[in-house]
Amino acid sequence: MLFGKRKNASAEPPEVPAGLCNLHCHILFGVDDGAKTEEQMYELIKTEYSFGVRYLCFTPHYNPALFEPDPEGIRSAFELAKSYVATNYADMRLFLGNEVFMRPDTLDRLRDGSCKPLGDSRTVLTEFHPSTSYDEMRRYTVGLIGQGYTPLFAHIERYDKLDDIDDIYELKSLGVKLQINTAAFESSRRKLISRLVEQGAIDVISDDRHNRTRGDPPISECYAYVCEHFGEHAAHALFIHRPMGILNISP
């Protein structure tokens, strides 16, 4: 089992409900460093469904320094995914957005539609370079919020400069939402992450799935881990209620 030993090995393992909402993944094929082929995309959708995910938001990287933006490729892969899901998993809903890497021109790119918030929301899955300073993150935050967007910081366990809990709460007071990956509980920053989860400061847990080999821990196992260590109420909030709230959807 991932995430180490169970807290209480003799108790029944927590039941994972079908209805999880995964807001961050790279399953659309051929558009970034995620799935490479149509078949891989279908395989990963099947995997997410088997984990209990029923609301899945594709978030291809928008980072022109690393990946050539390909709006047409994204659109056509999304249409194929929708038709596959309609045929095979009628109770699954798909959404589209980007994981937007912050650069000086990002606001312009959001405004001209080159990159997109999550689904029909105004929430932007916001990625920083790992070396980005707190002040810089704060500057981008103020810019995004000033334009009516809500930043959802992606995988905050990766940002070493975000190590002061007061800084984190200042960002939250400005309106920032925080996402962690399922891998965060196995990262070197797991103590800080656990504290933030305990305090209710994390908004969303997603698996940031790229492919079958990268080893992103399954979202269902992470749900069970959170249930055991932080309670069912927290798991429900982090994997269902808050991510669905971000997409402005209800079951």
Ligand SMILES: [Fe+2]
């Ligand atoms: Fe990602």
